[in-house]
Amino acid sequence: MSGEVSQLEELKAAIRGQLDSLDCVIGWEQGYDPLHATPLFIRSEADLERLTISPLAVHNPATYTTGFKGKKIGLVVRGCHSRSVIELLNEKLIERDEVVLFGLCCDGVVSQRKIRAALPADPGFVEAVELGKDELHITVAGEQATLKLQEVLADKCLHCAYPDPLVADVLIGEKHAPRQAASPACQDAFEALGNEEKLAFWQDTMSRCIRCYACRNVCPMCVCQDHCIATSRDHLWMSQENTPVENFMFQMIHVSHLTGRCTECGECERACPVDIPLMLLRRYMNKQVREVFGHQAGIALDKTPPLLTFQVEEARIKERDW
Amino acid sequence: MSAQDEQRELRIVGFLCNWCSYGGADTAGVARFIQPTDLRIIRVPCSGRIDPLFIVRALLNGADGVLVSGCHPRDCHYAEGNFYARRRLEMLKRFLPITGIDERRFEYTWVSASEGQRWQHVVTEFTRRIHELGPAPFFNPVSEEEWAKLALDGAARGASCACHG
Numbered sequence: 444m445s446g447e448v449s450q451l452e453e454l455k456a457a458i459r460g461q462l463d464s465l466d467c468v469i470g471w472e473q474g475y476d477p478l479h480a481t482p483l484f485i486r487s488e489a490d491l492e493r494l495t496i497s498p499l500a501v502h503n504p505a506t507y508t509t510g511f512k513g514k515k516i517g518l519v520v521r522g523c524h525s526r527s528v529i530e531l532l533n534e535k536l537i538e539r540d541e542v543v544l545f546g547l548c549c550d551g552v553v554s555q556r557k558i559r560a561a562l563p564a565d566p567g568f569v570e571a572v573e574l575g576k577d578e579l580h581i582t583v584a585g586e587q588a589t590l591k592l593q594e595v596l597a598d599k600c601l602h603c604a605y606p607d608p609l610v611a612d613v614l615i616g617e618k619h620a621p622r623q624a625a626s627p628a629c630q631d632a633f634e635a636l637g638n639e640e641k642l643a644f645w646q647d648t649m650s651r652c653i654r655c656y657a658c659r660n661v662c663p664m665c666v667c668q669d670h671c672i673a674t675s676r677d678h679l680w681m682s683q684e685n686t687p688v689e690n691f692m693f694q695m696i697h698v699s700h701l702t703g704r705c706t707e708c709g710e711c712e713r714a715c716p717v718d719i720p721l722m723l724l725r726r727y728m729n730k731q732v733r734e735v736f737g738h739q740a741g742i743a744l745d746k747t748p749p750l751l752t753f754q755v756e757e758a759r760i761k762e763r764d765w
Numbered sequence: 766m767s768a769q770d771e772q773r774e775l776r777i778v779g780f781l782c783n784w785c786s787y788g789g790a791d792t793a794g795v796a797r798f799i800q801p802t803d804l805r806i807i808r809v810p811c812s813g814r815i816d817p818l819f820i821v822r823a824l825l826n827g828a829d830g831v832l833v834s835g836c837h838p839r840d841c842h843y844a845e846g847n848f849y850a851r852r853r854l855e856m857l858k859r860f861l862p863i864t865g866i867d868e869r870r871f872e873y874t875w876v877s878a879s880e881g882q883r884w885q886h887v888v889t890e891f892t893r894r895i896h897e898l899g900p901a902p903f904f905n906p907v908s909e910e911e912w913a914k915l916a917l918d919g920a921a922r923g924a925s926c927a928c929h930g
Contacts, residue, residue, distance in 0.1 A: 605768040634863065639902075646904060650915050656820030680822070687827050687915075693819045695864070701914055702856050731859040736852075750856070753848035755838065760855045762873060 447574075450547070450615050451496050454519065457545055457613045461517060465543060468517035469507055471500030478558070478569040478581060482507070485517075490531060494519075497574055498592065501552040503527055503708045505663040508537050515541050516701035522598065525608035526706035526741030527663035532610075533746055534683035536666055546611025548618055551592075551600030553579070556718065558595050562588055568759060598627050598722070599709040609742060630726055633690070644690055651717045652690035658721055659697060664704045698724045703732045703749040706741040735759050769868060775829040775895055779806045779888075780815050782847075785836035788878030790888075798885040801892040811835065812873075813846025822886035824866055825904055830895035832871035834887065834906065840877060847875070 458468050467484050472493040474481035480500040485491050494748065496519065504518045505527035521527060527547060531537045559566065571582040579590045600606075604624035610615065633641070659665045659673070672680045673693050681692055697711070707729060711721045733736055736749035737760075781787040787808050793800060811837025820831045833854060841847045854873040861868040868912055872891055876884045905911045 638862070638865050638867050640865070641863065642902060642904070645865055646906075647915065647918060651919055653902070680818070686905050691864075691904060692822065692825055695825075696818060698860065699818055699821070699857070702853075702860075727863040728856075728860055731856060735855060750849070750852050753845065753852055755848065757851060757855075760851060762851060762855065764877070 447496065450468070451494070454496060454545060454547070454613075455491055455494060456701075457615070458485065458494075458517060458519075459488065461543055462488070462491070464515065465517045466514040468519070468543075468545070468630045469504040469637045470519040470545075471496070471502060476569045477572040478566065479555070480729065495545055498550070498552045498596075501555075501597070501706060501713060503661070503663055503710045505531060505708075506710065508542060508662055508663075509666050509668075512537065513541070515543070517543040517545060519547060520605050520608050520611065521547050521552070521601065522605040522609065523549075523706065523708045525610050526605060527708055528741075529610055529744055530664065530704055530706050530741035531666075531747075532744060533741075534751075535746060536679075544608065544611045546608030546614045548607045548616030549598040549600075549603075549612070550606065551603065553592070553595050554597040554713070557597075558590065561590050561595060578637070578710070597709060597713070599707060601628055605742065610744065618680075626726055626730070629720075630723060633723055646687050646763070648719050649687040649690040649694070651718060652685075652687075652693075652719060654685055654690055654693060655716060656693075657714040657716060658694075658719075661710040661714040662697070662701075663708065664701055664706070694721065694724065697721075698728055700731050701725065702728060703736065703738055704740050705729055775803050775892075775900060777804045777829065777830040777832060777892060777895055779804045779832040779834065780812075780819065780825045781806050781833075782812045782814075782835040782842075783808055783810050784842040785840065785878050786834035786876040786884070789834075789876040789880050789884040792878060792881035792898075793884040793888075794881075796881045798881060800885055800888050803829075803892050803895070805867060808817065810908045811841065811843050811846035812850035813841070813843065813856075815850060815854070817853050820854075820857060820871055824901065827903070828870075829898070829901045830870045830872075830891065831873075832887070832891050834884075835873075837875040837877055838841045840875075866901075869894060869898060870901060901924055906928050916925075 467486055470483045470485060471480040472483035472495055480495060482502050482504060483493055503524045505524050508531060530540055566583045569581055570581055573580040577592050579592055581588050600623045604622050606619045673696055682689055705725050707725060709722055715721060732749060738749045781790060812833060815833060823831050835850055838847055854884045858868055858871060859873060874887055876887060906915055
Protein backbone atom coordinates (compact mmCIF):
# COMPACT_ATOMS: atom_id res chain seq x y z
CA MET A 444 0.00 0.00 0.00
CA SER A 445 3.06 2.24 -0.10
CA GLY A 446 1.98 3.46 -3.52
CA GLU A 447 -1.25 4.75 -2.12
CA VAL A 448 0.49 6.48 0.78
CA SER A 449 2.76 8.39 -1.58
CA GLN A 450 -0.23 9.22 -3.79
CA LEU A 451 -2.06 10.58 -0.76
CA GLU A 452 0.93 12.75 0.14
CA GLU A 453 1.20 13.94 -3.44
CA LEU A 454 -2.50 14.80 -3.45
CA LYS A 455 -2.27 16.60 -0.12
CA ALA A 456 0.66 18.66 -1.38
CA ALA A 457 -1.28 19.56 -4.53
CA ILE A 458 -4.33 20.61 -2.52
CA ARG A 459 -2.22 22.51 0.03
CA GLY A 460 -0.73 24.56 -2.78
CA GLN A 461 -4.16 25.73 -3.96
CA LEU A 462 -6.09 25.81 -0.70
CA ASP A 463 -5.76 29.58 -0.29
CA SER A 464 -7.36 30.32 -3.64
CA LEU A 465 -10.25 27.86 -3.14
CA ASP A 466 -13.32 28.21 -0.93
CA CYS A 467 -13.49 24.49 -0.32
CA VAL A 468 -11.99 21.23 -1.55
CA ILE A 469 -14.20 18.16 -1.46
CA GLY A 470 -12.66 14.78 -0.74
CA TRP A 471 -13.26 11.95 1.75
CA GLU A 472 -12.44 11.13 5.34
CA GLN A 473 -13.13 8.24 7.66
CA GLY A 474 -16.78 8.04 8.66
CA TYR A 475 -18.43 6.65 11.77
CA ASP A 476 -16.26 3.54 11.72
CA PRO A 477 -13.06 2.55 9.90
CA LEU A 478 -15.01 0.69 7.21
CA HIS A 479 -17.05 3.68 6.08
CA ALA A 480 -15.85 6.90 4.52
CA THR A 481 -17.76 10.13 4.38
CA PRO A 482 -17.31 13.25 2.25
CA LEU A 483 -14.84 15.75 3.62
CA PHE A 484 -15.05 19.48 3.00
CA ILE A 485 -11.55 20.84 3.32
CA ARG A 486 -11.33 24.50 4.27
CA SER A 487 -8.09 24.52 6.27
CA GLU A 488 -4.77 22.71 6.63
CA ALA A 489 -6.16 20.90 9.68
CA ASP A 490 -9.03 19.46 7.61
CA LEU A 491 -6.56 18.34 4.98
CA GLU A 492 -4.90 15.95 7.44
CA ARG A 493 -8.09 13.87 7.59
CA LEU A 494 -8.19 13.25 3.84
CA THR A 495 -8.28 9.63 2.66
CA ILE A 496 -8.28 8.13 -0.84
CA SER A 497 -8.61 4.44 0.00
CA PRO A 498 -11.02 2.20 -1.99
CA LEU A 499 -13.47 2.77 0.87
CA ALA A 500 -13.89 6.40 -0.26
CA VAL A 501 -16.77 5.91 -2.65
CA HIS A 502 -18.89 9.06 -2.75
CA ASN A 503 -19.19 11.12 -5.90
CA PRO A 504 -18.10 14.66 -4.97
CA ALA A 505 -19.61 16.05 -8.19
CA THR A 506 -23.01 15.85 -6.45
CA TYR A 507 -22.10 18.88 -4.34
CA THR A 508 -20.79 21.13 -7.08
CA THR A 509 -24.04 22.83 -8.06
CA GLY A 510 -24.58 23.87 -4.45
CA PHE A 511 -21.31 25.82 -4.59
CA LYS A 512 -22.20 27.85 -7.66
CA GLY A 513 -20.43 31.19 -7.73
CA LYS A 514 -17.66 29.94 -5.46
CA LYS A 515 -14.39 28.42 -6.48
CA ILE A 516 -13.99 24.86 -5.27
CA GLY A 517 -11.69 21.91 -5.67
CA LEU A 518 -12.81 18.32 -6.17
CA VAL A 519 -10.96 15.06 -5.72
CA VAL A 520 -12.32 12.94 -8.55
CA ARG A 521 -12.03 9.38 -9.76
CA GLY A 522 -12.75 8.44 -13.38
CA CYS A 523 -16.51 8.09 -13.04
CA HIS A 524 -16.74 11.27 -10.96
CA SER A 525 -14.93 13.20 -13.67
CA ARG A 526 -17.60 12.07 -16.13
CA SER A 527 -20.26 13.63 -13.93
CA VAL A 528 -18.25 16.85 -13.83
CA ILE A 529 -17.94 16.87 -17.63
CA GLU A 530 -21.66 16.35 -18.05
CA LEU A 531 -22.40 19.20 -15.62
CA LEU A 532 -19.99 21.41 -17.57
CA ASN A 533 -21.58 20.44 -20.88
CA GLU A 534 -24.98 21.41 -19.54
CA LYS A 535 -23.53 24.68 -18.26
CA LEU A 536 -24.63 23.86 -14.73
CA ILE A 537 -21.15 24.63 -13.43
CA GLU A 538 -18.33 26.76 -14.81
CA ARG A 539 -14.95 25.31 -15.70
CA ASP A 540 -13.06 28.16 -14.04
CA GLU A 541 -14.95 27.58 -10.79
CA VAL A 542 -13.73 24.02 -10.26
CA VAL A 543 -10.22 22.71 -9.80
CA LEU A 544 -10.05 18.97 -10.37
CA PHE A 545 -7.60 16.77 -8.50
CA GLY A 546 -7.83 13.56 -10.49
CA LEU A 547 -7.08 10.12 -9.11
CA CYS A 548 -6.32 7.20 -11.39
CA CYS A 549 -8.64 4.77 -9.73
CA ASP A 550 -8.36 1.04 -9.17
CA GLY A 551 -11.95 0.69 -8.08
CA VAL A 552 -13.91 1.25 -4.91
CA VAL A 553 -15.61 -1.23 -2.63
CA SER A 554 -19.25 -2.11 -2.40
CA GLN A 555 -20.43 -2.03 1.21
CA ARG A 556 -23.21 -4.34 0.15
CA LYS A 557 -20.73 -7.00 -0.97
CA ILE A 558 -18.64 -6.56 2.18
CA ARG A 559 -21.74 -7.00 4.31
CA ALA A 560 -22.62 -10.15 2.42
CA ALA A 561 -19.09 -11.55 2.64
CA LEU A 562 -18.67 -11.05 6.39
CA PRO A 563 -19.84 -13.95 8.56
CA ALA A 564 -22.23 -11.77 10.56
CA ASP A 565 -23.66 -8.29 10.24
CA PRO A 566 -20.63 -6.18 11.10
CA GLY A 567 -22.45 -3.44 13.01
CA PHE A 568 -19.54 -1.36 14.26
CA VAL A 569 -16.20 -2.28 12.72
CA GLU A 570 -13.19 -1.83 15.00
CA ALA A 571 -10.38 -1.72 12.49
CA VAL A 572 -9.74 -2.03 8.79
CA GLU A 573 -6.35 -2.66 7.32
CA LEU A 574 -5.76 -2.42 3.61
CA GLY A 575 -3.40 -4.90 2.11
CA LYS A 576 -2.35 -4.90 -1.53
CA ASP A 577 -5.26 -7.02 -2.73
CA GLU A 578 -6.93 -7.68 0.57
CA LEU A 579 -9.05 -6.05 3.18
CA HIS A 580 -8.54 -7.11 6.82
CA ILE A 581 -11.58 -6.21 8.86
CA THR A 582 -11.72 -6.57 12.62
CA VAL A 583 -15.20 -7.02 14.02
CA ALA A 584 -15.89 -7.91 17.67
CA GLY A 585 -12.26 -8.92 18.22
CA GLU A 586 -12.15 -11.25 15.23
CA GLN A 587 -10.38 -10.59 11.97
CA ALA A 588 -11.84 -11.41 8.60
CA THR A 589 -9.89 -11.17 5.36
CA LEU A 590 -11.67 -10.31 2.14
CA LYS A 591 -10.23 -10.23 -1.35
CA LEU A 592 -10.48 -6.70 -2.66
CA GLN A 593 -11.38 -7.92 -6.14
CA GLU A 594 -14.39 -9.77 -4.72
CA VAL A 595 -15.84 -6.79 -2.94
CA LEU A 596 -15.29 -4.18 -5.66
CA ALA A 597 -18.45 -2.42 -6.80
CA ASP A 598 -20.02 -3.74 -10.00
CA LYS A 599 -19.40 -0.46 -11.78
CA CYS A 600 -15.66 -0.82 -11.10
CA LEU A 601 -15.47 -4.36 -12.45
CA HIS A 602 -16.80 -3.14 -15.77
CA CYS A 603 -15.34 0.36 -15.76
CA ALA A 604 -14.02 1.72 -19.04
CA TYR A 605 -12.86 5.05 -17.63
CA PRO A 606 -10.82 4.47 -14.46
CA ASP A 607 -8.72 7.59 -15.10
CA PRO A 608 -10.20 11.08 -14.88
CA LEU A 609 -11.16 12.36 -18.31
CA VAL A 610 -10.60 15.92 -17.22
CA ALA A 611 -8.24 16.97 -14.45
CA ASP A 612 -6.00 19.88 -13.49
CA VAL A 613 -3.76 17.70 -11.35
CA LEU A 614 -3.46 14.01 -12.14
CA ILE A 615 -2.25 11.62 -9.47
CA GLY A 616 -1.30 7.99 -9.99
CA GLU A 617 -0.52 6.01 -13.07
CA LYS A 618 -2.81 5.90 -16.05
CA HIS A 619 -4.41 2.59 -16.97
CA ALA A 620 -4.31 0.90 -20.33
CA PRO A 621 -7.52 1.47 -22.31
CA ARG A 622 -10.30 -0.87 -21.26
CA GLN A 623 -13.48 -2.08 -22.82
CA ALA A 624 -16.73 -1.49 -20.96
CA ALA A 625 -18.95 -4.49 -20.40
CA SER A 626 -22.30 -4.93 -18.81
CA PRO A 627 -22.58 -7.22 -15.80
CA ALA A 628 -24.08 -10.66 -16.31
CA CYS A 629 -27.13 -9.85 -14.19
CA GLN A 630 -27.95 -6.97 -16.57
CA ASP A 631 -28.05 -9.23 -19.61
CA ALA A 632 -29.97 -11.89 -17.70
CA PHE A 633 -32.58 -9.38 -16.62
CA GLU A 634 -32.97 -7.88 -20.08
CA ALA A 635 -33.57 -11.32 -21.51
CA LEU A 636 -36.62 -11.87 -19.29
CA GLY A 637 -40.13 -11.57 -20.65
CA ASN A 638 -42.37 -8.59 -19.98
CA GLU A 639 -44.43 -10.41 -17.40
CA GLU A 640 -41.41 -11.45 -15.37
CA LYS A 641 -39.93 -7.98 -15.53
CA LEU A 642 -43.18 -6.40 -14.46
CA ALA A 643 -43.48 -8.83 -11.56
CA PHE A 644 -39.91 -8.06 -10.57
CA TRP A 645 -40.54 -4.32 -10.46
CA GLN A 646 -43.87 -4.71 -8.68
CA ASP A 647 -42.10 -6.68 -6.02
CA THR A 648 -39.01 -4.47 -5.86
CA MET A 649 -40.96 -1.25 -5.81
CA SER A 650 -43.07 -2.47 -2.92
CA ARG A 651 -39.82 -2.32 -0.93
CA CYS A 652 -39.08 1.31 -1.82
CA ILE A 653 -39.61 3.69 1.10
CA ARG A 654 -39.37 6.75 -1.16
CA CYS A 655 -36.59 8.31 0.91
CA TYR A 656 -35.30 10.02 -2.27
CA ALA A 657 -31.72 9.07 -1.40
CA CYS A 658 -31.20 8.01 -5.04
CA ARG A 659 -32.25 11.45 -6.17
CA ASN A 660 -30.36 13.40 -3.53
CA VAL A 661 -27.12 11.60 -4.21
CA CYS A 662 -27.40 11.85 -8.01
CA PRO A 663 -24.94 14.37 -9.46
CA MET A 664 -27.27 14.98 -12.40
CA CYS A 665 -30.36 15.71 -10.28
CA VAL A 666 -30.01 19.45 -10.06
CA CYS A 667 -33.60 20.66 -9.64
CA GLN A 668 -33.25 20.77 -5.85
CA ASP A 669 -36.51 22.22 -4.44
CA HIS A 670 -38.22 22.10 -7.82
CA CYS A 671 -38.24 18.33 -8.30
CA ILE A 672 -41.60 17.33 -9.74
CA ALA A 673 -41.64 14.25 -7.50
CA THR A 674 -41.95 16.38 -4.38
CA SER A 675 -44.02 19.17 -5.87
CA ARG A 676 -47.54 19.53 -4.53
CA ASP A 677 -48.81 18.90 -8.02
CA HIS A 678 -50.62 15.66 -7.38
CA LEU A 679 -51.05 15.00 -11.09
CA TRP A 680 -47.45 13.85 -11.22
CA MET A 681 -47.26 11.79 -8.10
CA SER A 682 -49.33 11.19 -5.02
CA GLN A 683 -48.07 10.73 -1.49
CA GLU A 684 -49.25 7.13 -1.45
CA ASN A 685 -46.45 4.68 -0.82
CA THR A 686 -47.70 2.07 -3.26
CA PRO A 687 -45.57 0.17 -5.80
CA VAL A 688 -47.04 2.14 -8.69
CA GLU A 689 -46.20 5.54 -7.19
CA ASN A 690 -42.72 4.36 -6.24
CA PHE A 691 -42.19 3.11 -9.76
CA MET A 692 -43.47 6.37 -11.18
CA PHE A 693 -40.79 8.13 -9.18
CA GLN A 694 -38.10 5.91 -10.69
CA MET A 695 -39.53 6.52 -14.15
CA ILE A 696 -39.24 10.26 -13.53
CA HIS A 697 -35.65 9.81 -12.45
CA VAL A 698 -34.68 7.69 -15.44
CA SER A 699 -36.56 9.86 -17.87
CA HIS A 700 -34.83 13.00 -16.61
CA LEU A 701 -31.47 11.24 -16.88
CA THR A 702 -31.91 10.14 -20.48
CA GLY A 703 -28.63 10.86 -22.25
CA ARG A 704 -27.21 12.47 -19.10
CA CYS A 705 -26.54 9.57 -16.73
CA THR A 706 -22.83 8.98 -16.23
CA GLU A 707 -23.28 5.61 -14.51
CA CYS A 708 -21.49 6.58 -11.31
CA GLY A 709 -23.76 4.11 -9.51
CA GLU A 710 -24.47 6.44 -6.60
CA CYS A 711 -28.25 5.87 -6.71
CA GLU A 712 -27.85 2.16 -6.24
CA ARG A 713 -25.22 2.58 -3.55
CA ALA A 714 -27.35 5.02 -1.57
CA CYS A 715 -30.50 2.90 -1.74
CA PRO A 716 -31.25 1.68 1.79
CA VAL A 717 -33.42 -1.18 0.55
CA ASP A 718 -31.04 -2.45 -2.15
CA ILE A 719 -33.11 -1.75 -5.24
CA PRO A 720 -31.01 -2.51 -8.34
CA LEU A 721 -31.58 0.89 -9.91
CA MET A 722 -28.65 0.56 -12.26
CA LEU A 723 -30.60 -2.02 -14.26
CA LEU A 724 -32.72 0.85 -15.54
CA ARG A 725 -29.85 3.31 -15.96
CA ARG A 726 -27.52 0.97 -17.81
CA TYR A 727 -30.30 -0.14 -20.12
CA MET A 728 -31.27 3.43 -20.93
CA ASN A 729 -27.66 4.44 -21.59
CA LYS A 730 -27.33 1.55 -23.98
CA GLN A 731 -30.37 2.80 -25.89
CA VAL A 732 -28.94 6.32 -26.04
CA ARG A 733 -25.69 4.92 -27.39
CA GLU A 734 -27.53 2.94 -30.03
CA VAL A 735 -29.75 5.75 -31.26
CA PHE A 736 -27.59 8.83 -30.84
CA GLY A 737 -24.11 7.34 -30.53
CA HIS A 738 -23.80 9.45 -27.42
CA GLN A 739 -22.26 8.66 -24.07
CA ALA A 740 -22.70 11.20 -21.31
CA GLY A 741 -19.65 12.79 -19.76
CA ILE A 742 -16.86 11.42 -21.87
CA ALA A 743 -16.05 14.54 -23.85
CA LEU A 744 -16.32 18.26 -23.23
CA ASP A 745 -18.53 20.53 -25.36
CA LYS A 746 -21.05 17.89 -26.34
CA THR A 747 -24.76 18.67 -26.24
CA PRO A 748 -26.99 16.10 -24.50
CA PRO A 749 -28.96 14.34 -27.26
CA LEU A 750 -32.40 15.39 -26.07
CA LEU A 751 -31.47 19.08 -26.12
CA THR A 752 -30.88 19.02 -29.83
CA PHE A 753 -32.18 17.29 -32.96
CA GLN A 754 -31.50 16.45 -36.57
CA VAL A 755 -34.09 17.07 -39.24
CA GLU A 756 -33.48 13.59 -40.58
CA GLU A 757 -32.65 11.18 -37.78
CA ALA A 758 -30.37 8.44 -39.02
CA ARG A 759 -31.45 5.81 -36.55
CA ILE A 760 -35.07 6.62 -35.75
CA LYS A 761 -37.53 4.87 -37.99
CA GLU A 762 -40.84 6.25 -36.81
CA ARG A 763 -42.49 6.52 -40.23
CA ASP A 764 -42.68 2.83 -40.87
CA TRP A 765 -46.30 2.22 -40.00
CA MET B 766 -66.46 -1.89 -36.44
CA SER B 767 -68.43 -5.01 -36.02
CA ALA B 768 -65.52 -7.11 -34.68
CA GLN B 769 -64.84 -4.64 -31.92
CA ASP B 770 -68.47 -4.07 -31.03
CA GLU B 771 -68.53 -7.47 -29.48
CA GLN B 772 -65.50 -6.80 -27.26
CA ARG B 773 -65.22 -4.74 -24.15
CA GLU B 774 -63.95 -1.28 -24.95
CA LEU B 775 -60.41 -0.61 -23.79
CA ARG B 776 -58.93 2.64 -22.56
CA ILE B 777 -56.62 4.21 -25.10
CA VAL B 778 -55.31 7.70 -24.50
CA GLY B 779 -54.37 9.81 -27.49
CA PHE B 780 -52.21 12.93 -27.26
CA LEU B 781 -52.84 14.91 -30.43
CA CYS B 782 -51.23 18.13 -31.49
CA ASN B 783 -53.63 20.96 -32.07
CA TRP B 784 -52.44 21.97 -35.51
CA CYS B 785 -52.17 18.73 -37.45
CA SER B 786 -53.39 15.52 -35.88
CA TYR B 787 -56.33 17.00 -34.03
CA GLY B 788 -57.35 18.57 -37.32
CA GLY B 789 -56.75 15.25 -39.04
CA ALA B 790 -59.04 13.49 -36.58
CA ASP B 791 -61.61 16.22 -37.20
CA THR B 792 -61.28 15.75 -40.96
CA ALA B 793 -61.88 12.03 -40.51
CA GLY B 794 -64.97 12.81 -38.42
CA VAL B 795 -66.34 15.35 -40.88
CA ALA B 796 -65.84 12.86 -43.68
CA ARG B 797 -67.77 10.33 -41.58
CA PHE B 798 -65.02 7.70 -41.72
CA ILE B 799 -65.86 4.80 -39.45
CA GLN B 800 -63.44 4.58 -36.53
CA PRO B 801 -63.20 2.51 -33.34
CA THR B 802 -64.25 4.44 -30.27
CA ASP B 803 -61.73 3.28 -27.68
CA LEU B 804 -59.52 6.33 -28.08
CA ARG B 805 -59.85 9.28 -25.70
CA ILE B 806 -58.22 12.30 -27.25
CA ILE B 807 -56.28 14.88 -25.28
CA ARG B 808 -55.46 17.94 -27.34
CA VAL B 809 -52.05 19.48 -26.75
CA PRO B 810 -50.57 22.60 -28.37
CA CYS B 811 -47.71 20.68 -30.01
CA SER B 812 -46.17 17.22 -29.84
CA GLY B 813 -43.19 19.02 -28.30
CA ARG B 814 -45.46 19.83 -25.35
CA ILE B 815 -45.73 16.15 -24.50
CA ASP B 816 -43.53 15.11 -21.64
CA PRO B 817 -42.81 11.37 -22.05
CA LEU B 818 -43.88 11.12 -18.42
CA PHE B 819 -47.46 11.97 -19.48
CA ILE B 820 -47.42 8.65 -21.28
CA VAL B 821 -45.77 6.79 -18.42
CA ARG B 822 -48.33 8.24 -16.01
CA ALA B 823 -51.19 7.22 -18.27
CA LEU B 824 -49.85 3.68 -18.62
CA LEU B 825 -49.24 3.29 -14.89
CA ASN B 826 -52.66 4.73 -14.12
CA GLY B 827 -54.30 1.97 -16.11
CA ALA B 828 -54.44 3.06 -19.74
CA ASP B 829 -54.32 0.05 -22.04
CA GLY B 830 -52.57 2.00 -24.76
CA VAL B 831 -51.24 5.47 -25.50
CA LEU B 832 -51.08 6.99 -28.96
CA VAL B 833 -49.22 10.20 -29.74
CA SER B 834 -49.63 11.99 -33.01
CA GLY B 835 -48.21 15.26 -34.25
CA CYS B 836 -47.36 17.15 -37.40
CA HIS B 837 -45.05 15.51 -39.89
CA PRO B 838 -41.38 16.44 -39.45
CA ARG B 839 -40.72 19.84 -41.10
CA ASP B 840 -44.43 20.75 -40.78
CA CYS B 841 -44.45 21.76 -37.11
CA HIS B 842 -46.49 24.90 -36.44
CA TYR B 843 -43.72 25.97 -34.05
CA ALA B 844 -41.02 24.99 -36.57
CA GLU B 845 -39.16 22.41 -34.47
CA GLY B 846 -41.36 21.08 -31.67
CA ASN B 847 -41.85 17.67 -33.23
CA PHE B 848 -38.12 17.23 -33.86
CA TYR B 849 -37.53 17.33 -30.11
CA ALA B 850 -40.64 15.23 -29.54
CA ARG B 851 -39.36 12.54 -31.91
CA ARG B 852 -36.18 12.08 -29.90
CA ARG B 853 -37.99 12.00 -26.57
CA LEU B 854 -40.73 9.64 -27.71
CA GLU B 855 -38.26 7.30 -29.36
CA MET B 856 -36.30 7.06 -26.13
CA LEU B 857 -39.49 6.39 -24.19
CA LYS B 858 -40.43 3.66 -26.61
CA ARG B 859 -37.06 2.06 -26.13
CA PHE B 860 -37.25 2.48 -22.36
CA LEU B 861 -40.52 0.62 -21.83
CA PRO B 862 -39.19 -2.94 -22.38
CA ILE B 863 -36.97 -2.81 -19.27
CA THR B 864 -39.94 -1.78 -17.13
CA GLY B 865 -41.98 -4.79 -18.18
CA ILE B 866 -44.63 -2.62 -19.82
CA ASP B 867 -45.25 -3.93 -23.32
CA GLU B 868 -43.78 -1.30 -25.65
CA ARG B 869 -46.48 -2.06 -28.21
CA ARG B 870 -48.92 -0.29 -25.90
CA PHE B 871 -47.30 2.98 -26.89
CA GLU B 872 -46.96 4.33 -30.40
CA TYR B 873 -46.26 7.68 -31.96
CA THR B 874 -46.80 8.81 -35.50
CA TRP B 875 -47.47 11.83 -37.67
CA VAL B 876 -50.84 12.78 -39.20
CA SER B 877 -51.50 16.09 -40.93
CA ALA B 878 -54.80 18.00 -40.82
CA SER B 879 -55.74 16.90 -44.32
CA GLU B 880 -55.02 13.22 -43.79
CA GLY B 881 -58.43 12.04 -42.57
CA GLN B 882 -57.90 8.73 -44.29
CA ARG B 883 -54.54 8.21 -42.67
CA TRP B 884 -56.00 9.08 -39.27
CA GLN B 885 -58.64 6.43 -39.75
CA HIS B 886 -55.91 3.93 -40.63
CA VAL B 887 -53.75 4.88 -37.63
CA VAL B 888 -56.54 4.74 -35.11
CA THR B 889 -57.96 1.49 -36.47
CA GLU B 890 -54.59 -0.20 -36.58
CA PHE B 891 -53.59 0.95 -33.11
CA THR B 892 -56.91 -0.04 -31.57
CA ARG B 893 -56.67 -3.44 -33.19
CA ARG B 894 -53.20 -3.88 -31.78
CA ILE B 895 -54.29 -2.94 -28.25
CA HIS B 896 -57.24 -5.32 -28.49
CA GLU B 897 -54.85 -8.07 -29.44
CA LEU B 898 -52.76 -7.29 -26.37
CA GLY B 899 -55.84 -7.13 -24.17
CA PRO B 900 -56.28 -5.09 -21.00
CA ALA B 901 -53.04 -3.89 -19.39
CA PRO B 902 -51.98 -5.62 -16.16
CA PHE B 903 -52.33 -3.60 -12.96
CA PHE B 904 -49.10 -2.51 -11.40
CA ASN B 905 -50.44 -2.32 -7.86
CA PRO B 906 -51.84 -5.47 -6.28
CA VAL B 907 -55.60 -5.45 -6.74
CA SER B 908 -56.81 -7.49 -3.78
CA GLU B 909 -56.05 -7.75 -0.07
CA GLU B 910 -54.63 -11.22 -0.63
CA GLU B 911 -52.22 -9.99 -3.28
CA TRP B 912 -51.01 -7.18 -1.03
CA ALA B 913 -50.40 -9.70 1.75
CA LYS B 914 -48.57 -12.04 -0.64
CA LEU B 915 -46.34 -9.20 -1.82
CA ALA B 916 -45.37 -8.38 1.76
CA LEU B 917 -44.73 -12.02 2.68
CA ASP B 918 -42.63 -12.67 -0.42
CA GLY B 919 -40.57 -9.59 0.33
CA ALA B 920 -40.00 -10.63 3.92
CA ALA B 921 -39.00 -14.14 2.85
CA ARG B 922 -36.41 -12.79 0.44
CA GLY B 923 -34.68 -10.76 3.14
CA ALA B 924 -32.96 -7.42 2.98
CA SER B 925 -30.72 -7.84 -0.01
CA CYS B 926 -30.93 -8.71 -3.64
CA ALA B 927 -28.06 -10.93 -4.67
CA CYS B 928 -27.70 -9.81 -8.24
CA HIS B 929 -26.03 -6.46 -7.75
CA GLY B 930 -23.63 -4.44 -5.64
